Amino acid sequence: MSHVMSYRGKVKIGNWYEDLRLTEDKKKEYLEEKERGELFYQNEDFLKQNMLSPIDLSVTTDGTLHFGDVVMLVNMGGENRECSALSINADINSMTKTPFPGIKAPCGVSAGRDIQACTRTAFIITSVDGSPDGSTLDYEQSFALKTTCGFARGLYLMSDLQSFQKCAKNSRLQEVNLDEGCSFLSWWKIVHFDPQERLEHEGQRVPANQKVLIKHCKTNKALAALGDQVLWTTFGKEYEVTAHTFLDSHKAEKDSNHWILCTSDPAGSGLLLLNHPLSSANNQELTQANPDI
Numbered sequence: 426m427s428h429v430m431s432y433r434g435k436v437k438i439g440n441w442y443e444d445l446r447l448t449e450d451k452k453k454e455y456l457e458e459k460e461r462g463e464l465f466y467q468n469e470d471f472l473k474q475n476m477l478s479p480i481d482l483s484v485t486t487d488g489t490l491h492f493g494d495v496v497m498l499v500n501m502g503g504e505n506r507e508c509s510a511l512s513i514n515a516d517i518n519s520m521t522k523t524p525f526p527g528i529k530a531p532c533g534v535s536a537g538r539d540i541q542a543c544t545r546t547a548f549i550i551t552s553v554d555g556s557p558d559g560s561t562l563d564y565e566q567s568f569a570l571k572t573t574c575g576f577a578r579g580l581y582l583m584s585d586l587q588s589f590q591k592c593a594k595n596s597r598l599q600e601v602n603l604d605e606g607c608s609f610l611s612w613w614k615i616v617h618f619d620p621q622e623r624l625e626h627e628g629q630r631v632p633a634n635q636k637v638l639i640k641h642c643k644t645n646k647a648l649a650a651l652g653d654q655v656l657w658t659t660f661g662k663e664y665e666v667t668a669h670t671f672l673d674s675h676k677a678e679k680d681s682n683h684w685i686l687c688t689s690d691p692a693g694s695g696l697l698l699l700n701h702p703l704s705s706a707n708n709q710e711l712t713q714a715n716p717d718i
Contacts, residue, residue, distance in 0.1 A: 505653055
């Protein structure tokens with residue numbers, strides 16, 4: 426039998442000193458990052474705390490939308506898609522703390538299922554043609570959608586022509602994101618959701634809390650929430666948002682292109698959409714589509 430060397434448990438072998446110092450250095454680095462708030466879970470909590478901070482939406486007294494209004498864009502869902510709101514899709518890699526906390530541009534968007542007015546879901550209707558704040562928004566009139574100032578940095582909702590290098594991550598359709606500066610790429614317009622009534626509504630005031638289409642001025646593609654393209658974000662399971670017009674057999678846009686620009690209830694009881702889910706016109710449409718209701 427060959428001789429086997431044995432050692433007591435207290436005997437240190439190998440590069441024990443280097444291993445000890447390495448462990449101490451890792452512990453020290455961890456404590457320093459924790460003190461500075463740079464750990465992963467601390468950054469994630471900081472992001473959620475700021476992005477989910479409540480925002481007061483505008484209140485409309487005349488039932489129409491105005492420049493300067495703070496609104497939330499809601500898609501009421503469909504066959505394979507729950508009700509969702511256009512949201513800032515930011516993670517800890519798209520966040521900066523210097524010189525002041527906020528998200529970095531460019532930043533993605535998604536359709537989140539949490540229908541709450543907060544920093545990540547609030548957008549400001551911004552004029553691009555010199556119309557003053559407080560003036561009404563009309564059908565086919567160009568405007569921009571901007572995030573709130575502060576942590577959201579006042580970024581503009583943008584899109585551009587689809588290309589091999591620039592397209593949506595999952596569907597490969599026309600990409601929609603947030604970026605700095607107002608340009609023609611950030612111009613949008615609202616059209617009536619019913620093609621047969623679109624012409625007669627052109628130039629009229631856009632009603633709040635009713636279904637509309639939001640089209641990109643440069644590409645003429647409609648904003649869409651894709652139920653079959655799921656994104657797993659910091660905030661959970663959400664849907665991909667693109668600029669693409671989906672048509673049915675009657676050449677009418679599908680519900681994935683239908684959006685509601687929501688405002689607050691004048692009575693002060695929260696989101697108007699949640700208190701009054703459908704207008705009388707939408708109720709009539711729903712009854713015609715489902716006679717059993």
